[in-house]
Amino acid sequence: MATTISETALENYVELSDRELDDRITRAKAALGNRLVILGHHYQRDEVVKFADYRGDSLKLSQLAASRKEAEYIVFCGVHFMAEAADILRSERQTVILPDLNAGCSMADMAELEQVEVAWEELRRVTPAKIVPITYINSTAAIKAFVGRHGGAVCTSSNARKIMEWALAQGEKGLFLPDEHLGRNTGYRMGIPLEQMVVWDPHQDLGGLNAEPIRSARMILWKGHCSIHQRFLPQHVDKVRRDVPGIRVIAHPECRWDVCQLADEVGSTEFIIKCVTESPPGSQWAVATEIHMVNRLAQEHPDRRVISLDDCGCLCSTMYRISPQHLCWTLENLVEGRVVNRIQVERETRVWARAALDRMLAIH
Numbered sequence: 338m339a340t341t342i343s344e345t346a347l348e349n350y351v352e353l354s355d356r357e358l359d360d361r362i363t364r365a366k367a368a369l370g371n372r373l374v375i376l377g378h379h380y381q382r383d384e385v386v387k388f389a390d391y392r393g394d395s396l397k398l399s400q401l402a403a404s405r406k407e408a409e410y411i412v413f414c415g416v417h418f419m420a421e422a423a424d425i426l427r428s429e430r431q432t433v434i435l436p437d438l439n440a441g442c443s444m445a446d447m448a449e450l451e452q453v454e455v456a457w458e459e460l461r462r463v464t465p466a467k468i469v470p471i472t473y474i475n476s477t478a479a480i481k482a483f484v485g486r487h488g489g490a491v492c493t494s495s496n497a498r499k500i501m502e503w504a505l506a507q508g509e510k511g512l513f514l515p516d517e518h519l520g521r522n523t524g525y526r527m528g529i530p531l532e533q534m535v536v537w538d539p540h541q542d543l544g545g546l547n548a549e550p551i552r553s554a555r556m557i558l559w560k561g562h563c564s565i566h567q568r569f570l571p572q573h574v575d576k577v578r579r580d581v582p583g584i585r586v587i588a589h590p591e592c593r594w595d596v597c598q599l600a601d602e603v604g605s606t607e608f609i610i611k612c613v614t615e616s617p618p619g620s621q622w623a624v625a626t627e628i629h630m631v632n633r634l635a636q637e638h639p640d641r642r643v644i645s646l647d648d649c650g651c652l653c654s655t656m657y658r659i660s661p662q663h664l665c666w667t668l669e670n671l672v673e674g675r676v677v678n679r680i681q682v683e684r685e686t687r688v689w690a691r692a693a694l695d696r697m698l699a700i701h
């Protein structure tokens with residue numbers, strides 16, 4: 338395979354010391370000034386996130402970047418679907434960059450457009466009911482576009498309930514992509530019985546279901562999950578409560594249903610941060626989400642005890658691929674006028690994905 342000048346240059350960053358990398362990133366950032374905005378997701382590692390102009394979840398970051406019109410370059414220290422979301426929401430003059438193109442998301446990859454199109458056709462064959470698709474923001478632009486084309490909306494972990502309620506007011510059933518846990522946790526909190534939420538397995542004929550359960554279901558959940566959040570188990574909750582009397586358990590809704598049932602609190606990354614931040618000194622929290630965010634909460638609140646629900650710690654290894662080396666390489670290329678690793682969603686996909694995002698934003 339041909340090697341570009343930029344790719345060759347990336348290899349030269351491997352040997353740099355942490356100090357050199359920090360200095361060079363700082364210099365490149367200063368040279369780019371207002372033309373650059375660096376976004377850092379909550380799950381990003383410390384050595385990278387310390388350079389972020391904004392830290393947050395994927396939607397908040399994309400919106401902030403789009404509002405910074407003077408920033409020509411949006412460098413997203415997150416994963417691929419997040420950079421796509423930023424590209425969908427960006428203004429005309431902005432360019433979105435993902436420092437390592439291998440930073441994907443296993444959950445987003447679990448729903449491919451072809452699989453969803455097949456499922457849609459099969460569902461329509463089995464039931465005349467109006468189905469409204471909903472996709473979690475943790476999905477590819479192609480899936481967001483599919484949802485936009487079919488009258489559905491995007492949701493986040495903060496507004497999933499509102500969007501699901503909206504979808505069920507529009508139609509008789511919802512198809513929830515691509516995270517079965519967020520879908521089930523949300524549906525259950527709305528009062529939908531578990532037996533009225535069926536799981537569609539894209540690797541089996543008719544999703545591994547019979548026609549009747551599909552006809553009686555209110556919510557069809559796509560069989561996808563976050564491999565990090567799914568690692569938290571009910572026995573971890575039992576153990577931490579035995580080991581640390583009085584500790585409160587807080588779980589992200591990408592965790593399994595049985596874990597969320599046992600938790601004291603369930604909510605998005607922003608909700609978790611708010612709960613810990615607003616809790617009184619001396620509070621104790623066992624947090625079921627990505628380890629970098631848990632450790633950062635612990636560092637920022639030394640008067641509270643904040644630990645991971647699972648001793649092993651759950652790390653988003655794909656997000657971890659964004660290294661200081663990649664960030665430095667990206668920024669120094671920009672200083673020299675070269676854009677590397679641009680994320681550009683194809684025009685028609687962008688239009689329909691934007692429609693699904695706008696529909697979400699319009700739902701109050």
Ligand code: SF4
Pocket residue numbers: 380416441442443444445475563564565566627653654655656
């Ligand atoms: S934590 Fe899970 S859902 Fe989030 S980016 Fe990583 S793999 Fe994807």
